Amino acid sequence: MKLTQEDFQKAKRISRAIQEYLEMINQDGLRSTDVYDYLSKKRLIEKDRHQGIHFRKFLNRLRKMDLLHLIPQCSYRNTTTDFVEWYFYRVSEKKENLTPEKNSTENKQLHVPALLTTEIDTVIEQTKSQIEELPKLDENSFSYTELETRKLYARAYEKWTPKEIKIMNWAYNTFQRIDKVAQLLKRQPSAVERKMKEISKKRDRPT
Numbered sequence: 405m406k407l408t409q410e411d412f413q414k415a416k417r418i419s420r421a422i423q424e425y426l427e428m429i430n431q432d433g434l435r436s437t438d439v440y441d442y443l444s445k446k447r448l449i450e451k452d453r454h455q456g457i458h459f460r461k462f463l464n465r466l467r468k469m470d471l472l473h474l475i476p477q478c479s480y481r482n483t484t485t486d487f488v489e490w491y492f493y494r495v496s497e498k499k500e501n502l503t504p505e506k507n508s509t510e511n512k513q514l515h516v517p518a519l520l521t522t523e524i525d526t527v528i529e530q531t532k533s534q535i536e537e538l539p540k541l542d543e544n545s546f547s548y549t550e551l552e553t554r555k556l557y558a559r560a561y562e563k564w565t566p567k568e569i570k571i572m573n574w575a576y577n578t579f580q581r582i583d584k585v586a587q588l589l590k591r592q593p594s595a596v597e598r599k600m601k602e603i604s605k606k607r608d609r610p611t
Contacts (some may be wrong), residue, residue, distance in 0.1 A: 407465075407466075407469060407471060407527075407530060408530075409531065409534075409571075409574060411462075412474065412527075412574070412578060413574075414448070414462075415462075415466065415471075415474035415475050416474065416577075417448055418443060418448050418449070418475055419474065419475045419476065419477060421442065421443055421446055421448055422439055422443070422475065422477045422478075422492055423477055423494060423495060425439060425442045425443075426477065426492060426493070426494045427494060432492070432493040432494055433491055433492070433493060434491065434492045435489070435490060435491065435492075436455075436456045436459060436460050436463070436490040436492075437455045437456060438492075439456075439492055440455045440456035440459060443456075443459065444456075449462070460488075460490060463475070463478060463480075463488075463490055464488060467480065467488070469526075470523065471523065473523075476495045477492045477493055477494065477495055478490060478491075478492055479491050479492075479493065521584075524578075524579050524581070524584050527578065527579075528584065528587060528588045531571070531575075531588060532588065534567075534571060535559070535568075535571070535588060535589060535590060538559070538562070538565060538567065538568055539562075539563075539565065540559075540562060541561070541562055541563070546561065553592070557586075557590055557591050557592050557595075558590040559589060559590040559591050560590075560591055560592055560595065562591075564599060568589065569599070569603065571588070571589070572585055572589060572596065572599065572600070573603075575588050575589070576600065582596055582597050582600075
C-alpha cells in the first residue's frame with residue numbers, strides 16, 4: 405500500500421475544505437455523509453450512490469497507513485471489526501492542542517499526532533524513486549573535494565530542475581523540516597535552505 409504525492413495533496417485539500425465547511429456552519433461532530441455534498445461539489449471526492457463510499461475508503465486507507473494526521477479534523481470510532489464511524493471536528497491553529505468538542509463521546513479516538521520522524525521516513529522511502537529518476541551530471545567533471553561530499557550527499561552539486569524544485573516545495577510543506585527535505589533530495593541541508601530562500605526572494609520581488 406502506497407500513498408502518492410497526489411494523495412497527499414488530495415488529503416490536504418480535503419482537510420482545508422472540511423475546516424472551511426465546519427467553520428461556515430459552526431458545527432462539529434459531523435459524519436462523513438454530512439460533509440459529502442460539500443466535498444463532492446468542490447470536486448475533491450468522487451460522487452457515488454452511497455454518499456461518500458470512495459471518500460470513506462480513502463480515509464480508511466489513511467487510517468491503515470497511520471496517516472490520518474493529514475486530515476486532522478478527522479476522528480473515528482470502531483463499532484465492529486470491519487466498520488468504522490467517521491467524525492469531523494474543527495481544529496485550532498495549534499494541532500497539538502486539538503481536541504473534539506466537550507460533548508464528544510469518550511470512546512471516539514482522535515488520531516491527530518504531529519508528523520513523526522518515522523512517518524516522514526516512510527514518505528521519503530515512498531518518494532525516493534522520483535529523486536532517482538532525476539538527471540545526473542557526469543562525475544568525471546567533479547573535483548576530489550566534490551566527490552568526497554557526494555559520498556555523504558549523492559546529489560550534491562547537481563543542477564536544480566523544475567521537477568526537483570516542485571518536489572522540494574511539496575516535501576517542505578509536508579515535513580516542515582529542512583533536514584528531512586535534504587535527506588529526500590540527497591543534498592546538503594544548507595544547499596536546500598539556500599535554494600528555498602532564493603525561490604522565496606524571487607517570489608517576493610516586485611514586478
